[in-house]
Amino acid sequence: MAYQQHLLTGTGIGLRQPHVEHFLQGTPAAGWLEVHSENYLQEKSKRRHQLRHIRNHYAISCHGIGLSLGSSDPLSQTHIKSLKALFNDIEPSLISEHLSWSSLNGRFYNDLLPLPYTHESLNHMITQVGQAQDLLGRQILIENPSSYLAFKQADMSEPELLNQLSQHSGCKLLLDLNNIFVSCSNMNTDPYDYLASINWHQVGEIHLAGHTLKQLPQGTIRIDTHNNPVCEEVWGMVTTYKDTLKHIPCLIEWDADIPSLDVLMAEAKKAQHYLGIAHD
């Protein structure tokens, strides 16, 4: 089926199962929708069928969590094949993955695990992202992860690595401002220094989400749970960079303790307000 090609404009929301019926029954005013690719791989599933229906009315971005691009394992050809079939079916406007690894020796950990920011990791990611793009026949956006630790082995900062990765692999960047804030808070670094280091010409999508504070004896650690509204500090980052961000597709992610669609849409409108984009 040939869908109408859509550009991702304005603010989108993550499409999650509790809200699917709203999008099957009508067309809520979301700019665009993002799905987790791994939830839609089964061709004969209800979810895939529903997504085909929803795709008729919305631009879709497919956000992956399973390619494990940073793993020293080779890319899973089976997974690439399933993803390719999904992308050919749905014709997403963007596809994205993470600067992380999630499998080793054929075992998957269902989480985004941290990489050391070394030349070896950079070269490995350039190779893996290049291969994945060639096999999928599409450009990938790579997202910065939330971090709770940093390795002593480091040749560069995370934004430096992302810049170089995009320059040498031809990928674009998906910048998650909540992840930047979470990582910088946990590592005691300045999120604005991070933002200042990014090559914004390479940024093709923005994520905004909430996180959880966990009290430890030494202080508060921030955990990337996507189960809360976007925090004030992240809105502050949005405000500071609004002239740049308003030209980039922006997504509200909410993956746990999922609220009603109205709450999610209100959060998307709030993003439009902070970005200075007119409401629908």
Add this chain to the structure above:
Amino acid sequence: MTKDLNLAQLQTYFANQLVPKKPASLAELDPLSDLLVDSHFTPTQVFNIYRNNFLISLSDMLEQIFPITQVLVGYDYFAHISRDFVYSVPLKQPHLNDYGSIFVSFLRQLKALEKMQFVGQMAELEWHLDYISHIYYKPDFDFKSLAKISEEHLLNIQFRLSDTCHLQTSKLDLIALHKDLSRAQKLSKSTTITAVTYQQQSYILGLQNHLGEAALMPLDQRHWTWLIGLQNGLTLAQLCDLENTDLNLLIAQIKDWIALGCIDGFSINSSSSSITNANLLKPKEYL
């Protein structure tokens, strides 16, 4: 430990710390302290976030697929076995589509549940109900092609059982047990289950109902035998032979199963032998 590990070595070390060889030894693991930049949190504290994400994401999925099994064995024991499962049985794919079926096999092999086979049976039932509920099914049985089949080929028809069907048998009335435990779960009520209460041979058909939900239907032994025969690719002739059944009766039943969505197609087996004791009728008069 030296800080100069290559990427593969570092990931191997990280992964080994993520999954203890034995769950009880978690506290003994060295959380990469030599490899991490100093921060105001200890290496164990930050590493536990990754351990929790890994464990909780997979055990939450098991809780969602197996709510009744959870009630059956108790919440604490379920948490214990799901943790053991997550640690000892690697997830081999970057998605969770098949992980639940592996959990069913894991449960069946547990020594502690050796004398409670109904736990594995209930888990199997729940796994299939979950699977059935996720399949997209649109009734589109090809009646036109069926009507064109000549009389001589009628008895060689093999009807195909739909993917949205599951057949299971048990020495317990699993449907009643499932129903009672569902009720107890919804009311958040603790319930005492004695296997004796449910001792009754049961034949179960799990299927997707017209609302697209997974549903359970009790079968009698004859219908069960027919459906198992269909699943095994028996022809109409062979099905009639199975229970010495009148063809008319079998065809009427097949019509019902097509209407229920249990049968979604057919083929002709040209090599099978034909039946001698059935009352032959033209297919178009029946289907």
